[in-house]
Amino acid sequence: MTTSTPPLITARGLEKAYGRTEALRGASVSLGAGEILAVTGASGSGKSTLLHCLAGIVTPDSGSVEYAGTRIDGLSEARRTELRRTDFGILFQFGQLIPELSALDNVALPLLLAGARRTAAHEQASDWLGKFGVYGQARLRPGEMSGGQAQRVSLARALVTGPKVVFADEPTGALDSLTGEQVMTTLVQSARESGSAVVLITHDAQVSAYADREVVLRDGVVRADEPWAAEHFSTAEVRGND
Numbered sequence: 001m002t003t004s005t006p007p008l009i010t011a012r013g014l015e016k017a018y019g020r021t022e023a024l025r026g027a028s029v030s031l032g033a034g035e036i037l038a039v040t041g042a043s044g045s046g047k048s049t050l051l052h053c054l055a056g057i058v059t060p061d062s063g064s065v066e067y068a069g070t071r072i073d074g075l076s077e078a079r080r081t082e083l084r085r086t087d088f089g090i091l092f093q094f095g096q097l098i099p100e101l102s103a104l105d106n107v108a109l110p111l112l113l114a115g116a117r118r119t120a121a122h123e124q125a126s127d128w129l130g131k132f133g134v135y136g137q138a139r140l141r142p143g144e145m146s147g148g149q150a151q152r153v154s155l156a157r158a159l160v161t162g163p164k165v166v167f168a169d170e171p172t173g174a175l176d177s178l179t180g181e182q183v184m185t186t187l188v189q190s191a192r193e194s195g196s197a198v199v200l201i202t203h204d205a206q207v208s209a210y211a212d213r214e215v216v217l218r219d220g221v222v223r224a225d226e227p228w229a230a231e232h233f234s235t236a237e238v239r240g241n242d
């Protein structure tokens, strides 16, 4: 991104503790509009907690999160939920599709929640399933699909509303490498087409290679733009041992 463009998200000095475990210890990071940012780091370094704070799922103990110029860390749960619905798409490692609903209904759900009519929502959901190569699975429930198919359906659900930011927490973590590459290619292409920014959490250097920029979390603090090097992270450096 250019320096003249204000960031879409700016997080400053985030701290978050779970009991005695300090998951974040002053993490700061920014995200430009349309930027694909990889957040890497050892297990337990605070990546998921950071993503949850940026997406308004979790409230930090201190520090601030600004989205499009507005502080969101102090908003009520209801307003944060609304923001996630209107502006954010979220993709988890295991998809977290609703098991009782078909693929089509899972993808249509965010549109229905946003007030779309049923027929229009289903038409749009069908288009997205087609785009991600899982139109043939439209009537299946998540338990009747392969992991790769379910993750593509999850991706369609995350992108169907045209979010400004997609938060993806280890989106390929449960997939074999070929399927993971296909999911990443689809995610990145779709985000580029729609101008969505992506926050991508990953352990995997092959996945972070899809990003425009990478930051490394260590001990709950962002070490900006360090090159990924797994050997940096000995187990002694992993948080949670206090």
Ligand SMILES: Nc1ncnc2c1ncn2[C@@H]1O[C@H](COP(=O)(O)OP(=O)(O)OP(=O)(O)O)[C@@H](O)[C@H]1O
Residues within 6 Å of the ligand: 018, 021, 022, 023, 041, 042, 043, 044, 045, 046, 047, 048, 049, 050, 239, 240
């Ligand atoms: N809800 C929670 N309750 C208690 N402890 C938590 C909770 N969420 C995270 N933690 C702890 O906070 C620390 C950071 O966890 P977090 O999941 O953010 O790290 P991570 O880098 O995403 O790890 P991983 O790569 O293993 O998913 C860990 O020690 C974890 O055990």
